[in-house]
Amino acid sequence: MAYNELIKNFEKVRAYMREFYVYGFKSRTEYNGKSTRSYDDERRRLESWLGEYMSFTQTPEGKNVFLSVDSRITKKNPFYKAWKAKSFTDGDITLHFVIFDILYEPSIRKTLAELIEDIDQRLDSAMSFDESTLRKKLKEYESEGIVRIEKEGRKVFYSRMPDIDISQLVDAIDFFSEAAPCGVIGSFLQERLQEHEERFSFKHHYITQAMDSAVMETLFEAIRLRRYVTLDNLGKWAGEVKSVCLVPLKIYISAQNGRQNLIAYHERGNRISSYRLDYITNVKLGDPCVEFEQYREILKRAESHMWGVNCKWNPNQTEHVEFEIRVDADEQYIVQRLEREKRCGRVEQVDENHYRYVADVYDTTEMIPWVRSFISRITKMNFSNRSAENLFKTDIQEMYRMYGIEGGDDDAV
């Protein structure tokens, strides 16, 4: 099939975008399981959409493609462009414009026969549509909320839905299209607005999340309707894709590591588990789940012990974490850091120069990166998960070695 810069299925390009942006060190030959033609087509598409962010490096293995974006400067998430590249037929685009040209205001109501006649007239019969094609398109537009279908006796009338003026929302749409979940939808709305200067830029902005927008939107729909879903999940360790049936309860979004997780009840395993959105494909809505509120209540109770995304069914299965840090008199900002950054647990003052953080969490290892951020002032530590504590201490020893810091007390870390 000839190359087309538009695509029918988002999944393939989603995988490539992620590879090029997050990693960007693979050469063409390393895209296992994919034909070189497929690679060339996807690379060309991405270059057409995101050319200004795309670069190449030559390595002994071949040419590597990577995407590099300073999201603090870029006011619009460039990955949203991929969501605006859906393919269509010649009939689809023609019909779209001609339907809304005939139904140009909500008061205009037409029957199917009238529409067919008007379309023929508008297009000088350059392209004609049968009743079935037109009815199907109008039905599709009804489900998208842009066409109204009304039955009066034996007659069916079609009209456009009323227009809503969003011009007063310009700044809000600009802001939330980058700062709210499923922001790509805000980007669709931006296309409808007059050109204007954007006033917001964004720091700590994980634009990769855009690639998982459709997965997130379907999961929100399942949550709204309190339904089961079946989805394909790429297992973290096994590396295999497995189909699972879940009750989606909440989406956990990270502002610090760019990951988004679905927290869901796994009925067969009788557990609450988390699933990375970027590992999920093929989400399908299932039957209503009558126990949804009950499961959500269980999650709500569990949240006070969750540091990250790991959760347990039994709230008593927690691990105790305690560590103390040294804080000089002029370093109150460190205490503020503890207070500001803690997600559960409490901060206690031990003495004039020492503060203790205490918590009971489901998974101590999730907290380790945060504890490490206090390296330079950790004086005591007591984790009930001894392996986690030992690993933490061994890691610090390893860091001393890496940076050539030797000597001192051999037992101290």
Place this chain on the structure above:
Amino acid sequence: MMLFSELYSVYYNTVAKIIECALEPGTTEKELQKCVEENAFSESVMTILPALKSGKWPLLNKDLSPKLEHKPSMPLTLLEQRWLKAILDDPRVRLFGVEFPELEGIEPLFTREDYKIFDQYNDGDPFEDETYIRNFCLIMSAIKECRPVRITMRNRHGKDLWVRFCPKGFEYSLKDDKIRILADGCKFRQFNLGRVTSCQYYNGHGPWRETPKEDVVKTLTLQITDERNALERVMLHFAHFEKQAERVDDRTYLLRMNYYESDETEIVIRVLSFGPCVKVIEPESFIDLIKERLLAQKSCELR
């Protein structure tokens, strides 16, 4: 209700702009071509206008006038309405002073119960505070009208100070949940909006000779040892920087990334959080910052 739909496509939007442009008498092909160049993808010039001209998409006549009679428009889709309804429930929307009764009866795409930013800091800005909203609105107007402002703010030591400057824009951090005002015409680059206690237009004259000191971009090289899934964690964590990665061998990678000097302390902390899986290779000054912390840690005698 589909998110990946041609209804939102660059092609549909561009064709709408072309028809709108063609409705103007005397529009030339060059002007239509410009619509494609400005609105579509870089390779779209090879498809959109040829499809319209050839009659593949029979929406234009031979003389490039449109077969249609009205400026193209499409009502808001249900998906767009649901997303708007969802953001209207966000406390931050109060900043924009918008109400949208037209969406009555529309179900939001998500509610605050449906998601959680689980690692956001606890001392975010007071988005529903009247003074905060008033200050935001005044500064937003000043940005749009290119007018200077005079703000009074409380610094981190609890002392009040005032400063006059020209606001240029806002910067929002989801992690901090804070808005910063980007400034010009004074020596500071930015101010935390949450620290501003009062704010007025400044009606005095310049000279506005002062400009903020430029934030120097520095480059950092990290060596990643791919243990405990470190490669993926590091690459995702630093994804929002300008960066380039290179494979050294099967389990070792190099990551070169640019960062702003003003964020250096934060980057030191973020690098430390990866423990021994990440080693700073250069610059020497950054290595020294890491060593300084490790030496201080050693002196803590943690056992």
